Amino acid sequence: MIELAREVRRSYALVERNFNLIKRYIGWEIVFLVYTVVNTLTIAFIGVNPATGGGGDRVLYLVVGALLWGFLSVLFHEVAESVQWERWEGTIEYSFMAPMKRLSYLGGVCLFAATYGAVRTVVVMLAVVSLFKLDLGNANLGAALVVLLLSSLSFIGVGLMAAVLPLLSPEKGSQAAHILEAAILLVSGVYYDVSVLPGWLQPLSRLSPATYTLRAARAALLRNASLRDIGGDLVLLLAIGVVLIPLGLRVFNWGELHAMRTGKLKRSG
Amino acid sequence: METALECIGARKVFYVKKEARPKTKPSAEWGASPGEGGANGSGGDAALPGAIAGRPAKAGAGEHGSADIPSNGGAGGRANGSANGPPNGRFRGRSAFSRAMATLFPRSVPVQAVSGVTFNVRRGEIFGILGPNGSGKSTLIRLISTLLLPDEGEIRVFGHDVVRERFAVRRLINRVSVEAAFFKKLSAMENLSYAARLYDVDIREARKTAISILKRLGLGESKVYEPLEDLSRGMQQKVAVARALLTSPVLLLLDEPTTGLDPVSKREVQDYVLEVREGHDTTVILTTHDMQEADRLCDRVAVIDQGRFVALDTPAHLKADLARDGEAATLEDVFFALTGKALKESHPGEGD
Ligand SMILES: Nc1ncnc2c1ncn2[C@@H]1O[C@H](COP(=O)(O)OP(=O)(O)OP(=O)(O)O)[C@@H](O)[C@H]1O
Numbered sequence A: 001m002i003e004l005a006r007e008v009r010r011s012y013a014l015v016e017r018n019f020n021l022i023k024r025y026i027g028w029e030i031v032f033l034v035y036t037v038v039n040t041l042t043i044a045f046i047g048v049n050p051a052t053g054g055g056g057d058r059v060l061y062l063v064v065g066a067l068l069w070g071f072l073s074v075l076f077h078e079v080a081e082s083v084q085w086e087r088w089e090g091t092i093e094y095s096f097m098a099p100m101k102r103l104s105y106l107g108g109v110c111l112f113a114a115t116y117g118a119v120r121t122v123v124v125m126l127a128v129v130s131l132f133k134l135d136l137g138n139a140n141l142g143a144a145l146v147v148l149l150l151s152s153l154s155f156i157g158v159g160l161m162a163a164v165l166p167l168l169s170p171e172k173g174s175q176a177a178h179i180l181e182a183a184i185l186l187v188s189g190v191y192y193d194v195s196v197l198p199g200w201l202q203p204l205s206r207l208s209p210a211t212y213t214l215r216a217a218r219a220a221l222l223r224n225a226s227l228r229d230i231g232g233d234l235v236l237l238l239a240i241g242v243v244l245i246p247l248g249l250r251v252f253n254w255g256e257l258h259a260m261r262t263g264k265l266k267r268s269g
Numbered sequence B: 001m002e003t004a005l006e007c008i009g010a011r012k013v014f015y016v017k018k019e020a021r022p023k024t025k026p027s028a029e030w031g032a033s034p035g036e037g038g039a040n041g042s043g044g045d046a047a048l049p050g051a052i053a054g055r056p057a058k059a060g061a062g063e064h065g066s067a068d069i070p071s072n073g074g075a076g077g078r079a080n081g082s083a084n085g086p087p088n089g090r091f092r093g094r095s096a097f098s099r100a101m102a103t104l105f106p107r108s109v110p111v112q113a114v115s116g117v118t119f120n121v122r123r124g125e126i127f128g129i130l131g132p133n134g135s136g137k138s139t140l141i142r143l144i145s146t147l148l149l150p151d152e153g154e155i156r157v158f159g160h161d162v163v164r165e166r167f168a169v170r171r172l173i174n175r176v177s178v179e180a181a182f183f184k185k186l187s188a189m190e191n192l193s194y195a196a197r198l199y200d201v202d203i204r205e206a207r208k209t210a211i212s213i214l215k216r217l218g219l220g221e222s223k224v225y226e227p228l229e230d231l232s233r234g235m236q237q238k239v240a241v242a243r244a245l246l247t248s249p250v251l252l253l254l255d256e257p258t259t260g261l262d263p264v265s266k267r268e269v270q271d272y273v274l275e276v277r278e279g280h281d282t283t284v285i286l287t288t289h290d291m292q293e294a295d296r297l298c299d300r301v302a303v304i305d306q307g308r309f310v311a312l313d314t315p316a317h318l319k320a321d322l323a324r325d326g327e328a329a330t331l332e333d334v335f336f337a338l339t340g341k342a343l344k345e346s347h348p349g350e351g352d
């Protein structure tokens, strides 16, 4: 019990550190927030553009995609890039040498990622709401929130799997994580229904947790679906999280041992 | 006397990728640059997606990336470089296929970094490790600090095995590396708070201790709140020493702690190491290229060359063994005599 409290305190180290870093990189923080806001607004405008058959639910349809993708990709990034980032800074050996369970380290990273992603998403959401009249008459906000929570779990799981890549290959690991992210964006129906994808891509869309997230979130926000209606997707999201998080931790530990065996944590000095 | 560290036949081999190099000596037109170009390119690429996806730190880190990556991304970068660098005919005699294979799957060659090292360190001792660049000092320190797994042999810190009881060992040790491993945009205090939290040291106590250690090392309080990147290398190194001591390690691993420090700062750090040993019952393992420092601080010194200990004794004995015809020897003489090549040949070592 005491040990557990210690580990929780230790994981707070990561949260505090990352928020301190945000303060120090505040200029970039603002730049990227503005970029994300503008990007989301641009996508929303596609929804009202008559030439592309705009109107009706389309704005909300697109905005839901943009916001969810914004949140999930931040989550994925923060987790997946945690190792690579420490490597850039040169702190990785120091952090990994601390008498701390890897679970607490990664838990801290995830906690920060979720908080940070939520704050950013709220800011973007406020910007969208101030410019567009979104009709939330048919929205089940509670159900949407449950979707968000469960999909966070599964995305943390995917992020953990990706976080190990820089440990396996210092040079190419991070690139691979970006490719994975791009692939998820393509197949998950963020801005369109997955049925428009060519047949050979459809099976991939079934592998991505984002597919279920978006389907369930749209059902809740556009068609007032109840928890029961989207129960199938929720169970799937939960299952993906429950499988991927422990698996991700295992893979991460294995990757760390591999790095310690081959000298890939750090070389110079 | 209690044993702080037992190292029995420790061995570490790295497999480094052999670069796909042309047989002929590269000419100046492109020979010098492909490595750097490739490495920098990958640094830039790595930063780019980050910039789009929206993490400021990544763009910032990208700056570091391009500065940092060449050191560990060098092999990959150079492989890239040779893939698109050499004009036709450079690889005469090798088929395009075998060239492509060599680029895609570079052959690995073994590098014996530490080859069978055995020694003990007594509790409260300051134990020095001297050796030329690339002789395996840092690798040995990393093996002790649970950052590398030994291929063979056993290392125990106060009876705890560094592989099987990694967690217990980590509680007992801390390490100062030659390069300052910090979040460079964060202040010294923010970095030290991070360290204190990782080790679950009371944060308020830690802040007070940190300031007093830094004062003791000659770093004023005003510097403590500035981003570390604005501090000189010597100042950063002092912060690194403070960080290691914040967690009250019983075994302190110092990998070239005074490299790059001016003579006064060097003295301050050395005095502090002596003080810590007296006051806190700390055992110290120290690597250095400064023979006077080794002479002054170390109770015993090991000289390592090509991964092997070639001598291990007190500085006084080492010097006495070499002194002949009443002519006194310095530790530097000992170093030259034992490593043999100091002034004759240059080291082919790849020590980064
Ligand atoms: N992570 C690694 N991967 C591959 N090779 C490595 C790694 N670390 C060290 N080496 C190699 O092992 C050998 C010993 O390196 P090490 O860094 O231990 O030397 P050192 O004695 O600390 O040198 P210096 O005085 O320059 O710091 C060198 O040939 C080096 O290139």
Ligand SMILES: [Mg+2]
Residues within 6 Å of the ligand: A269, B137, B138, B139, B178, B255
């Ligand atoms: Mg070294």
